Amino acid sequence: MPIFVLPFPHxxxxxxxxxxxxxxxxxxxxxxxxxxxxxxxxxxxANTALWGNRxxxxxxxxxxxxxxxxxGIVIGGRMGDVLFYEPSYFTQNxxxxxxVWHGGMAFHGGLIGACIGIFLLARIHKxxxxxxxxxxxxxxxxxxxxxxxxxxxNGELWxxxxxxxxxxxxxxxxxxxxxxxxxxxATLEGLLIFIVIGWIARKGGLKRPGLLSGLFGILYxxxxxxxxxxxxxxxxxxxxxxxxxxxxxxxxxxxxxxxWLVWRSFRTVPNP
Numbered sequence: 001m002p003i004f005v006l007p008f009p010h011x012x013x014x015x016x017x018x019x020x021x022x023x024x025x026x027x028x029x030x031x032x033x034x035x036x037x038x039x040x041x042x043x044x045x046a047n048t049a050l051w052g053n054r055x056x057x058x059x060x061x062x063x064x065x066x067x068x069x070x071x072g073i074v075i076g077g078r079m080g081d082v083l084f085y086e087p088s089y090f091t092q093n094x095x096x097x098x099x100v101w102h103g104g105m106a107f108h109g110g111l112i113g114a115c116i117g118i119f120l121l122a123r124i125h126k127x128x129x130x131x132x133x134x135x136x137x138x139x140x141x142x143x144x145x146x147x148x149x150x151x152x153x154n155g156e157l158w159x160x161x162x163x164x165x166x167x168x169x170x171x172x173x174x175x176x177x178x179x180x181x182x183x184x185x186a187t188l189e190g191l192l193i194f195i196v197i198g199w200i201a202r203k204g205g206l207k208r209p210g211l212l213s214g215l216f217g218i219l220y221x222x223x224x225x226x227x228x229x230x231x232x233x234x235x236x237x238x239x240x241x242x243x244x245x246x247x248x249x250x251x252x253x254x255x256x257x258x259x260w261l262v263w264r265s266f267r268t269v270p271n272p
Contacts, residue, residue: 033143080109217258
């Protein structure tokens with residue numbers, strides 16, 4: 001038992017409630033991640049020095065990116081939660097699939113949905129898909145950071161029991177001090193990946209098609225796997241045999257795809 005336990009900051013998950021209008025921190029996190037990432041994408045596309053001889057996406061493509069990413073993330077994230085984590089529950093309660101305000105969004109499903117959205121966007125605007133995914137790789141960690149902070153505010157997805165000095169007792173869990181794993185994930189999956197990929201982009205990473213996209217897949221798979229050792233998995237929907245979790249299993253193919261994209265990027269001649 002730790003000598004000192006940090007108090008969990010009780011923050012109302014509802015930011016604003018005015019009659020039927022309810023704005024939750026969780027929804028605001030998605031909006032902030034999308035809008036800030038969208039604005040940064042404009043700046044990246046406009047900085048031709050980063051691209052070498054590659055043609056960056058035009059203004060219209062970036063303009064539409066917000067809509068395609070938002071729809072892909074929300075629809076894919078929800079369906080990921082339905083199919084990967086709670087299929088039996090949603091089979092018995094199909095109308096709950098539409099109740100996204102009750103929570104339940106899976107990152108890997110959101111990633112698949114976002115990739116489908118980017119594919120459609122690339123076809124419509126006749127833009128190479130890796131041109132868009134490389135930008136998305138730079139800005140996506142912003143949304144991951146805000147999303148994990150929202151998980152912390154909601155007091156959900158808490159960590160495993162621990163005796164570290166910064167342990168917290170989460171009110172929706174039990175009386176055991178636990179890792180604030182949401183903050184670990186915000187730091188690793190959000191801040192760390194943003195810094196690393198942003199630095200590589202400034203050093204010429206965008207001149208190699210697919211390099212940043214592949215690095216994102218590798219880094220997310222690695223940081224998510226590390227975080228899973230501190231996050232308390234649901235014994236029914238997340239815990240797998242041998243100490244593995246669903247998050248680890250879903251991240252493995254992402255790492256393999258990332259490695260292939262990085263290998264492919266170095267097989268091509270970089271754009272000076």
